[in-house]
Amino acid sequence: MKKLKICHLTSVHPRYDTRIFLKECSSLASAGFDVALIVADGLGDEVSKGVKILDTGTQKGLSRIKRMTQTVNSVYAKCLEIDADIYHFHDPELLRIGLKLKKLKKQVIYDVHEDVPRQILSKQWIPTHLRKSISFCFERYENHIAKKLSAVICATPFIRDRYLKINPNSIDINNYPILGEFDSSTPWCEKHDEVCYVGGITEVRGIKELVNSLSSTTAKLNLAGNFTSSLLEEEMFRHENWQKVNYHGIVSRKEVSLILAQSKIGIVTLHPIINYLDSLPIKMFEYMAAGIPIIASDFPYWHKVLEPYDCALFVDPYKPQEIAEAIDKLLDDNKTSEEMGKRAKLAANEYFSWIAEEKKLIQLYKELTNV
Template identity: 35%
Template sequence: MKKVCHITTVHKAIDGRIFYKECRSLVRQGYVVYVVGVWSKDEQRDGVHIVGLKEYSGRFKRFFNSFVAMRKALKTGASVMHLHDPELLLIGFLLKLSGKKVVFDSHENLYLQLSCETSVKQWVPRPFRRIFAFMYLLVEKLSVRFFDAWIYVADNPQNPHNFLSAYPRHVHKFYLVRNFPILSLIDNIPSLDIEKKKPIIIYVGGLNAGRGIYELIEAMHSVRTDATLLLIGQWEGEEYKKKCFDHMPHGKVEWKDWMPVEKLYGYIKKADVGIVTILPELNHMNTFAIKTFEYMACGLPVIMSDFPFWIHFFGSENAIFVNPSNSAGIAEKIDLLLQDKALAVRLGQNGRKRVEEELCWEKEQETLFRLYKKLLNED
């Protein structure tokens, strides 16, 4: 049996992309799969062997935790080491030297984030962001050269740091594995059996300045329809959290912490509108937000940022677009979908159909399988 190990010191072991999509799919293909990730205990779930790691909030401690993760990963005896965080690039070289096949799964385009003056990576002081970006780019170049494969999640040709254009000699190492939803999982989860007194606008994801949460809360002050904005996710920074909570209109905004996808999809199905109005940073404008596809899979009409890449990809038949910095404009779009039921139903049905036909994990996983067969000489 071929053993493979996924490693993360940032994400929970049962992360949606890592565990539910990649690891469980590989188990069904007959691989013995381990995931070393943030979790309270070692256990086996859905055929995946979870090796728990202690969670650290500080990046300095998390960096050293990567060596703990490497030690645990090596104990599994896996032939392929699949890394999911930029902090793990260093141990990737060590794993490669130990004779392992190494894959890096780039969930985001970190170079673009660090290059942006308004980056959500606020742990990097603004005067040093370009220096950090340059240093990261050097590490990225070495990783692309020495690792066996590099997975990326979006393929916008206009991306200022497009991987295929940046590394023409190593195009054969790059695999596009987009973060599409698992349709079969979503369809097996019922809507939450709770009383809904008024329409729900739902946002799922990180709660930070770059995601436009404050602007979304500001919009709720102007929404004329009696509705609730439901935020689901983890706050990044106590100061920003307090700023948002202090500005929440009474009775119009609710927040719930991170939750497993089985429960999360129940909330999405209970909602009336999905929203993803993240702000125009370079990385945001050139990639996708997984939440968008999850809203569509659940049949919700979607309001999203008016990025040219998004408008081109989704089109007016799948969503309506708005300037994410314009809270008044966001409020108008919310009222439009809550009051024009025919439009909301049409957008929701179109989005669901497109997910069924092309934007689901059931189709996207084939690229992952092709990569693993190549790595383990199974072709």
């Protein structure tokens, strides 16, 4: 029997993106589908984990407008070459070619990583007085196309509930961790008094308050990720507390596991901007999979998600002193912290792993292709 040909496409994300490549594409390839992934990074073609990665060329030096026109057009041309049975795209700027592919009688899936209309409301590069109107117009455009597509995959239940009103074939595929990536075997007594933050480093993700909190605690911070602003990076490098930061930069998945294994606490103190309030940051569940307790922003939705497992302390993300007090509370009571970490690990194993999400993804593909 001929393998069904699947094509994932992104004009923005890196080729080894955790959600796109490591989870979705790799899972589909393992399930027996013929999987290709179109990217635009200039690193060339290759095959990895059974996935054919096809490169349309680098975006370096391109303006945002050129990326949304020139790069997207290149991605579409590559799609036509592949002639897949199902196309699965991951960026809002690809909506227009998603509709084109659907008009060619293809099965087309839109993978919604973020609630973009709400995200637009907090975009610093968009003038404040224009954000509401741009958000409104984009939502109407997005809804118009999404309702015509074969399915919509959403990264959280909150986003899924929005899309169910538009396209009844909308499901959530949560970005939960692959459990085998994380090692929780390091004895608690061998860990140092270190906390960690792994992910994109921006002001609205709380880096300033986190570094400021180090003034009031003896803990050191293991920090991994990319500064999205060079000005912010320079400001943090000059900070008096930077000497208490072990900055690892951009790291591999293996290095993420090692950083979490040596830390006693995972930090996720995002600011309460509208698109974070109902988010499910992958770092939160990776901390749980690594068996460490969490210090999280005091969001009602996060209380609902984490409180049943008694594995987190909640703080006002704008208050460095409150963050420091939560750090010290956990570091001063190793027995309690270790027990919280064990409960976090158990919850990750039972409720928050990629295993269940993979099954949902494969089932959707089978329904779309009548396999």
